[in-house]
Amino acid sequence: MTEIMTNAPMSERSKFFRVLIRRKTVLFGLMVLAIFVVLAVFAPLITPYAPNKLSIVNRLKPPDMRWFFGTDEFGRDVFSRTIFSARLSLMVGFAVVVLASLIGVTLGILAGFFQKLDAPITRLIDAMMAFPDILLAIALVAALGPSLTTVIVALSIVYAPRLARIVRASTLVIRELPYVEAATSLGISTRHIMTRHILRNLLSPILVQGTFLFANAMLAEAGLSFLGLGVSPEVPTWGTMIASGRQYIGKADWMTLFPGIAIVLAVLSLQMVGDGFRDLLDPRLRKDL
């Protein structure tokens, strides 16, 4: 989509402001993400309690100086659990991005670069994308048996086609770029072209899509865990925390409130960063979305 001048009044100042805001949101997103990553990595050092440390006498205590986010029905510290959840939720999101990218990029490049493979791969992608993501994930988790690994594998299988489709489109564009065409006609090996030109050019779209995928995967994991079809319920993730806190809404709202806010913050910051990446890194994909 090209830059469009509208006749709507828009001063230079507000344009500048807009860019700044854009950058500001990116900055905000990056900062929140960084905080989450630090919390996740150093969780054992930061958290005052072990995430599964039971303390039945202290059950359902409201937030105070001892328990910043209160305690749950087993007297476990909601703050510590929320932070340990960041660990697992981010790990699931990240693992899904990596695995889905590996599958998606391979399929996408193959389809985009080799015309013979295009039709079959595209059809496969279309077929995979006909399934609503959560539904397919549920079926896959049911098939593979619920565990942390299968949730990651299932979500990767679900999201890989979505990535593959974008990579294919980008590859098609890049393939036609003058210098790639030139390289082909110069007889430079296909493998070389793929690794050197295409992959390098694909970095930006993959980074952008990967960020959104990260956010989606985290939401999907939370949904699956909430339904009791994801990771084992004693493993702290934001989804499992909300699922178990659900029963105490109205009595111990902090059990659902804090993990809920954590998900929203994490997903929001990822979206902001993804948006920023799209604007900054990839002018060709730039959209006023």
Added chain:
Amino acid sequence: MKSLKLALLLGSALIAVSPAAFAQSKGGVINVATIGEPPTLDAMASTADLVGIVSQHIFETLYTFDKSWNVTPLLAASLPDVSADGKVYTIKLHTGVKFHDGTDMDAADVVASLKRWTEIASRGKQTAPMISSIEAADPATVKITLTAPYAPLVSLLAFNNAAAIILPSEKQQNPMTDPIGTGPYMLKERKADQYIQLTRFADYKSAEGDENGYGGARHQYLDEIRFVPVPDPNTRVEGALSGQFDYVDSLPVEAFDRLKDQKATEAVLLKPFGWPVFVMNTSQGITKSQDLRLAVRDALSMEDMMAAAFGSTDFYTLNPSMYPDGYSWKTDAGTQGAYNVADPEKAAEELKKAGYNGEPLRILTSRQYEFHYKMAQVAAEYLKAAGFTVDMQVVDWATLTQRRADPKLWDIYISHSPFLPEPALIGAMSTSAPGNWDTPARKVAVDAFNAEVDPQKRVALWAEVQKVIYAEVPIIKIGDFNALSAKSPKLEGFTPAPWPYFWNVSLKQ
């Protein structure tokens, strides 16, 4: 048997339940929120309480329990005549009883149904080896001949799950295709996961006498009873608070505070209701080792499990005995140093003795009963501390009941039971019940208990059974708990009961 002297099970209800002295009005429809979709309506095929709660309105048994948990006739005209040697039971039937399809109930129906019961129902299968024949003496009399005296027989015939319900002789298919019974309400429509709609059976013939627990007169005030499956406990709480349901079964005790001072609903507390239990697989897998089972028990803190599951001591009592205060069966036999041990070192030693090598201990539990799941989580932490590798498998209740039947699939499953009027009805007493507890010591103790007819002697023999249970750990009793449910203030004539029933209940106009 006739003198089954048992203390009250129905304890203090928080609401004042007035006897049916006031005039109850006829008419109205109630919505009852249940814990889920029953896997079947065939009360013979399942021991699930949920199946019992719904199906007891449709089907009836020969006997049932009165409010003091004495056996009392329902479809039978009176308690059985037992021959002097205790082997022949002659049962006179209540006459003029019609099935929902309009046919009359007679001895042929009863004989066919009881035979089906001995083939399908777990309690029936447990009884089958003791029965040498079931026959119709005349159209209104059935004769059961036993191979040896068997004291629990009439209690078994009175039970409402895995129940000896009476079906028309031509409707004996398994699985049941056409739920036709003699009960006060009949099935109108069943929409899976949505509702089970029962309507008044116009030709119902009630048992005689005043209302008395499950026995005596059954009045059909309500036009319709609808059982609505609401598997999520929290949604049930919200449904009670908003007044969407007239009765809501099995609420988490945490909801108690929220039910106070509400217009649309009020709390119903049944105290004590029952006991949570960890059932061990004694036939296969790692829990086949008695030392390992001891290790599991000694690792656990009953106190923490009960507190996590039920909140305050208003809702639970720590009690090692298989029965609570007020029951003649209550005894401390065998429980010393074997309850609420919570000693990881001791458990670790026992584990070493059992030759445990870190094989996963598969704990099967469900979230349909939230307290099962909470106890499982606390148990998991204590078991890990003792050196167990815990593999917690959280499934829905229907799946759990399916899986526990296959000893290859689990090591421990978590369940609960109401305090049963007759100890012989406790699941683990039967070798065919999940867990398959079958040892020489069990056989000696249980056989002696079942054959004895004198109530006084049976109490002493029960203490022996409890000793063996504590020595061999086929099951682990966690404690006593009270049950919370909620009812609309408009419901009249409701009596709190472990399996709530809605005949004799009416709606205030």
Added chain:
Amino acid sequence: MLRYILQRFIGMIIVMFLVVTIVFIIVRVTPGDPAAVMLGPEATAADIAALRQQLGLDQSIPVQYVYFIGNLVQGDLGQSIFLDQPVLQALAQRAEPTFFLTIFSLLIASVIAIPIGIYAAYRRGSFFDQAATALAMLAASIPSFWLGLILMQIFAVRFGLFPVSGYGGPGTSLTERLGYLVLPAFALGIVSSALIMRFTRASMLDVLGDDYIRTARAKGVDERRVVLKHAFKNALIPILTVVGLTAAVLISGAVVTETVFGLPGVGSLVVSAVLRRDYPVIQGALLIIAALYVLINFAIDMLYLVVDPRVRY
């Protein structure tokens, strides 16, 4: 053009075939013997073997695959294990709440998103635009089940405006049943309004830059008329497309939301089927939903052909 339609049609058939194959693979991978699951714990080995034979499970995988396709062609999706009824019937019984929930949420999402999107595009770069964009991002970050819980707590429990859960008892009228859908529809609608809003804004920006809009403006056509009539009309097709796409996304959201609100829809059927190990139901639901998606996509493409004269192949 006819050639294009034919091409698209063949493509759709191939995709459909792949969908069926994927479902077949997923179900075959699933552990556990379906026959043993169907017969329950009391079954003897002989019973299981007999049923395996009856179901064709003793056949080789390719043969099973052929049978599977054969049954599908005859419209046979198999029998639910837990519910003891044909899968197709079970799905049909639960289609209504899911269908209305999807329609409602779409309606709510569109009513929120389209006007905001139009105005944001018109006042591009303004505070309103930025706020709208930020809010859209926020909305897309909220898990719908969490929002559902909050809405339920406020509007159903505290104020008692709507029922908490379920879909009414026997004999409830359609209007009453729809009352059960208000809260879940809002939970889903708000979350999915983000995509529609951003797309509306983008399409409007695109159109507002077109020549004929400038011409209209130059001619002195009333500004409101320019934006709402000329520009919006032309931006409508991409907007409708994204609304259609959102419908597909909504089915995913419905799975979780139906469970939160105890709606007996297709989504909660699948969730309970997974918990009940009712494989034929999982398989049937996946197939039907994916097939619908493929068909709708095909229909949209064909519609484009009719509606948009600019589309030429």
